[in-house]
Amino acid sequence: KAGVTQTPRYLIKTRGQQVTLSCSPISGHRSVSWYQQTPGQGLQFLFEYFSETQRNKGNFPGRFSGRQFSNSRSEMNVSTLELGDSALYLCASSLSLAGEFEQFFGPGTRLTVL
Amino acid sequence: DAKTTQPTSMDCAEGRAANLPCNHSTISGNEYVYWYRQIHSQGPQYIIHGLKNNETNEMASLIITEDRKSSTLILPHATLRDTAVYYCIVRPHNQGGKLIFGQGTELSVKP
Numbered sequence: 001k002a003g004v005t006q007t008p009r010y011l012i013k014t015r016g017q018q019v020t021l022s023c024s025p026i027s028g029h030r031s032v033s034w035y036q037q038t039p040g041q042g043l044q045f046l047f048e049y050f051s052e053t054q055r056n057k058g059n060f061p062g063r064f065s066g067r068q069f070s071n072s073r074s075e076m077n078v079s080t081l082e083l084g085d086s087a088l089y090l091c092a093s094s095l096s097l098a099g100e101f102e103q104f105f106g107p108g109t110r111l112t113v114l
Numbered sequence: 115d116a117k118t119t120q121p122t123s124m125d126c127a128e129g130r131a132a133n134l135p136c137n138h139s140t141i142s143g144n145e146y147v148y149w150y151r152q153i154h155s156q157g158p159q160y161i162i163h164g165l166k167n168n169e170t171n172e173m174a175s176l177i178i179t180e181d182r183k184s185s186t187l188i189l190p191h192a193t194l195r196d197t198a199v200y201y202c203i204v205r206p207h208n209q210g211g212k213l214i215f216g217q218g219t220e221l222s223v224k225p
Binding site: 045058104 | 144145146148150155156157158159160163165201205206207208209210211212213214215216217
């Protein structure tokens with residue numbers, strides 16, 4: 001079974017631009033979560049989607065948004081990019097929202113903001 | 115805030131068992147203990163999880179104390195490829211997939 005895939009793997013943008021990242025979950029998985037990883041803050045939860053609805057949200061500004069499609073694929077968008085948005089963005093998928101189902105992470109998208 | 119406490123770093127000799135401790139003294143009855151690891155610049159990899167009982171899979175064993183306030187992840191025969199940051203996470207049963215990562219333990223397996 002194919003794992004979680006994320007595109008693109010690397011991205012370079014300039015301040016003020018916007019960016020869209022894509023995540024394809026493992027087949028049959030309906031929950032998709034997004035995380036940001038930086039050297040200073042570590043791994044931080046952004047949001048989670050299940051059945052096309054946002055179910056959980058982390059403590060990030062409104063510039064960070066996401067959505068999920070009917071096939072469970074998800075996108076996240078960051079508008080008005082700032083230098084501090086440079087990070088590894090990770091997507092994880094799970095069968096369901098319940099705690100007994102493990103999450104599987106993709107390889108991440110490395111975003112650099114210049 | 116992370117609800118777990120782990121040592122910042124540990125060393126282990128190749129071929130020996132690696133025992134990684136985790137303290138989660140405020141864990142609730144419906145919270146699972148999860149372990150993930152992250153090899154440099156890759157996505158975190160799921161290792162194992164448990165609620166009350168000890169668990170074992172092809173990668174590792176998870177020992178949870180009877181009071182559930184601490185646990186130990188055991189890699190029975192560590193290899194150089196097990197060098198990674200190991201995260202212990204407590205996760206509620208019914209609050210979705212949100213994982214709160216702490217700083218983790220940086221395990222170095224040495225020849």
